[in-house]
Amino acid sequence: MVGATLTTLAAPAKALSTDVVISAVYGGGGNSGAAFKNDFIELANRTSSPISVEGWSVQYASAAGVVFQMTALHGSIPANGRYLVQEAAGAGGTLDLPAPDATGSVPMSGTSGVVALSTSTIPLIGCGISCSTAPNVKDLVGYGATANVETLAAPGLTNTTADARGGSLVDTDNNSVDFTSGVPKATNTAGATVTATDNPGGPTDPTPGSTRIHDIQGSGRISPIVGQNVTNVPGIVTAVRSTGSSRGYWMQDPSADADPLTSEGVFVFMGTTTPAVAIGDSVLATGRVSEFRPATGAQTLTEIGGTVSTVKLTSGNALPAPIPVVFADAFTKTGALEAQPLEPDSYVLDWLEVHEGMRVTVAQSTRLVSPVNTEFGELWVTLKPNQNPTPRGGTAYESYADPNSGRLMLAALNGAPAANVGSTLAGGSIGVVDYQSFGGYVIQTTNLAAITDGGLKRQMVTAPKKAGDLSIATYNVENLTAGDPDTKFARLAQAVVVNLGKPDILALEEIQDNNGVADGGVVAADQTVNKFIAAIVAAGGPTYDWRSINPNNGTDGGAPDGNIRQVFLFNPARTTFVDRPGGDANTAVTVQKERPTSNQIFLSASPGRIDPTSSAWNASRKPLVGEFNYDGNKQLFVIANHFTSKGGDAPLTAAVQPPNRSSEVQRDAQASEVRDFVADLAAKSGNTARVVVLGDLNDYQFSPTLVTLTNDGALLKTLINDLPLNERYSYVFDGNSQTLDHILISPTIMGYSYGVVHINAEFSDQASDHDPQIIRILTGCGSTPLPERCRPGNPVVDVP
CATH class of the missing domain: 2.60.40.1260 (Lamin Tail domain)
Structure with a gap:
């Protein structure tokens, strides 16, 4: 049976x-x-x-x-x-x-x-x-x-x-x-x-073994005894991580050796097991020495892992004195760092490596150059306050050659209060040097000093519009879907109405389908978009109309099953969308001429997508092209973009310097596709077409992507370059204020005002992780010389 x-x-x-x-x-x-x-x-x-x-x-x-x-x-x-x-x-x-x-x-x-x-x-x-x-x-x-x-x-x-x-x-x-x-x-x-206990000298016998932490760390980036088992390594517990899947504790040998290149601290990795130790315990750790590489291209963290056993000897011991963090002028050397000797007095990354796992302190008062991520207790400060400061308290990322060597990440093990860029962290924070996939080196902070608010205010468009002016904005709304709470829609709508001044055309990135990341083959986003439009009306804005093209299910990247896409919102009282049938997920939009001898052009489909079957758009969003009329019957072509992300690139703290930016290959191909389409608009119109290219290009103003897209400035103008060097940002990542979002225009657009509206990226409380940008195309700017209001550089946003 x-x-x-x-x-x-x-x-x-x-x-x-x-x-x-x-x-x-x-x-x-x-x-x-x-x-x-x-x-x-x-x-x-x-x-x-x-x-x-x-x-x-x-x-x-x-x-x-x-x-x-x-x-x-x-x-x-x-x-x-x-x-x-x-x-x-x-x-x-x-x-x-x-x-x-x-x-x-x-x-x-x-x-x-x-x-x-x-x-x-x-x-x-x-x-x-x-x-x-x-x-x-x-x-x-x-x-x-x-x-x-x-x-x-x-x-x-x-x-x-x-x-x-x-x-x-x-x-x-x-x-x-x-x-x-x-x-x-x-x-x-x-x-x-x-x-269990065992024989004298074994792993649970309270007799220290012969191996010390500095023997494990060695004088280079990789442990000289990696892969070997170590028994009864002594140390004082200096910090404990008791949550997540990387639990464990840091310990430090209070009896340092004479070599300044060998760290006296190490992390004991216990996976999902909660350590049964406390700060101040004297312990003996047994396990296997390993080098944990948290991401492709990253450096490694030296650990004691494997099957770990810990013998607690005594409690309440004095902790080793924290070492003040002092950074050199240079960030790092070039080449394969793991093959080169450590020079902590010359390079920031080398200083952090020789203190890996050790107790350190940020002794001086510092400025926050990122908002506090309260979910993880993370923040970035600058130890070099005069290094590329932005007017609002951040640190501007101005070139690949200068990653800003003063940046330092802190992760408060006991949590951190909300605070914005420009706030002040008092001196005296104490923690241990760790290395992780996001941010690279980080101080896991056991004692976080007080934070004083810097009084940062959100910006808004202030200059009034004239009757013939046309305002166009781009805004990445971070995976917006119909199931998001009403509060998110209300905040985004408030930004559109108040901070952006009710733009006439709004290009949105990261609009998800109606059920978000839930599976089921849903690709339509009408519920998401209509809920957003209703929220804008409730906030005092116009009743926008909208256009978009649904992607094929699961083909455009982003959050799995989210089917993100670009969407045009437009105010029909201020501009007209020119509808032409034929645009779908797979049909390429083309530029057509009214007559062979005419410069009058039109799109084969409006809205349409640029070459959607090209391999350049594999697992990525396809550009959305629309034709508009404004100020009487002026023709305008708008191209909304969301290029492939930087996922897969090596971090700034990579093991090989300069870091490999592998994702650039696909973005360059995407930039070529859009550039060729804009060039076709220009050529077939006799260089009279007005074109705005905008969106989240996921790359910097100084990147090869922008050089390709603009034809090195000959085809399109990168408007963020109108701003002073330290104001060119719409996003904050790893403590660097940088730009991934852009508005580019053809030379045929003569008079305009432009700005980035800082309402999210610098704040702990965010409706999105991106700041929107806006251009106002000004009427009456066809004469030469340009009237005063038409000259580039006129501000469109306030600067509190």
């Missing part, structure tokens, strides 16, 4: 588990020399939600794997928690396990055996040496001399060792890779942990 039941169940291809796994097995309980009295099996929940194991079982067989003995499970495993199954006791041992969550009487082998986690209480029968693929088996570990395994066996056990899965709990379906042997340690659902 049992056999018949088993044959009706679908067998998984493998026992690869994404949620609950076997995290440890120990069969030497009560044997000679053992510390624990009982054998045990430990399970781990890899997810952030509790998981019920009611009706599940763990089943054990000897190395031959013929007959399995079962222990039923009950209850649930907490989010990111453990579950302890106590098995048979021996005559020896001195330590009790933590209170078990399930109890069995199975006598497990102290050398070789098989443990399976099953989602039922049906005994495993007849699976031979292939029990990992048997019905209901969620996970399996074979240890020692057994063929009943996932790929290859985990290490054999002894009376004083257990097999444990690494701190990140990775399940590769290879027991030999996933498990390592070490001192037995057991944890239950309450989080109570007991670690």
Whole structure:
């Protein structure tokens, strides 16, 4: 009967588990020399939600794997928690396990055996040496001399060792890779942990080993003993990270060596296990030395990881004195940094590397050059207040050659209050030097000094419009979808009406489909757009009309299933959209002439998309082209863009300098497509076409992308270059005020005023992460010389 039941169940291809796994097995309980009295099996929940194991079982067989003995499970495993199954006791041992969550009487082998986690209480029968693929088996570990395994066996056990899965709990379906042997340690659902003791000089004996932190760090970027196991490395705990998937603690040796290039601090990585230590504890750490590279092209963080064990000796110890952060003039040298000697007195990145993991302090008062990200407690300050300052308190990113060496990122481990660019961080913040994928080097701050608000105000358009003027704005509204809260729509609408002064044409980027990132093949965005228009009306604005083209599902990049696209909003009382049928997701818009000898041109479709099947637009947004009439019957072509992002580029702190900007290749191809279309407008119109190219180009005014797009300034003018060098920004990233958004115009547009309206990027409280930009095409500017109001440089926004 049992056999018949088993044959009706679908067998998984493998026992690869994404949620609950076997995290440890120990069969030497009560044997000679053992510390624990009982054998045990430990399970781990890899997810952030509790998981019920009611009706599940763990089943054990000897190395031959013929007959399995079962222990039923009950209850649930907490989010990111453990579950302890106590098995048979021996005559020896001195330590009790933590209170078990399930109890069995199975006598497990102290050398070789098989443990399976099953989602039922049906005994495993007849699976031979292939029990990992048997019905209901969620996970399996074979240890020692057994063929009943996932790929290859985990290490054999002894009376004083257990097999444990690494701190990140990775399940590769290879027991030999996933498990390592070490001192037995057991944890239950309450989080109570007991670690066995061992022989003098072993990992849990309170005798420091021969390896010190400076031996691990070495005098270069890569540890000289990377990949080696280290035992009982001493240190004082200086900081603890107890949340997320990269939990662990930093420790520092209070007895420094004489080499200034060897750091005395290191991070002990514990994955999703919460460290059972506190700041001021004197500890001994055992594990494997590794170099963690958080992103492609990034540098590495030297860690003690693998199967980590920690012996706490004493508490309440004095912490090593923090070292003041002092930066050199130069940011970094060029070439492969990991192959070059460290020169901390000459280069900022080298100074940070030689203090990796150590306790440091920002002793002086500093200025915030980014808003505080309150979700993660992150902020950027400048240690060089006179380095490319913006008028509003930031640091301007003016060229690839100058990444602004005074920038420093702080991440407050205990959170940080909201604060804007230009606010002041008092001196005295203390933390440890870390390296992560976003921002590179960062001070994980245990003591964040007080922040004083800088009084930054949001800007708005102030100059009045004349009857024939036409205002055009671009605004990345950050993944707006119909399901967003009304408050987001209201804030964005307020910006359109008050801060942007009700522009006549508004090009929007990142309008998502009606159900956002929910799957289901929805591509229409009419609910999203109409909800935005209604919010604008409620804020006192006009009833905008709109045009767009729905993309093919899942083809235009951005948030998965969001189907972001560009949209034109326009005020029909101020401008007319010229509709011509034929524009769709796959049809390329072309420039047509009224007659072969005429300069009068028109679009084959309006709205239309530029060459949407070109490989330049793979997984990226296609430009939206529209034809408008204004001020009587003046023709205007507007091209709304959202080029591919910088995802995949190496960070500014990359291991090879200067950083690789691999994403530029596709943006250059996209720029070529738009440039060729604008050139066709110019050529077929006899250089009379008025053209505005705008949107989120995801690149800087000094980038190759802009050189290609503008034909090095001969075809289009980059308006942000009208502004002073330190005002050319609409976005803040890594503490650099920079521009990714642009408005470009053809030479045929004679008189205009232009500006970036700073309402988001510099503020903790944001409706979007981008600032909008606006151009006002001015009437009566066809004469030479230009009237005063028509001359470039006239401000369109206030400058508080």
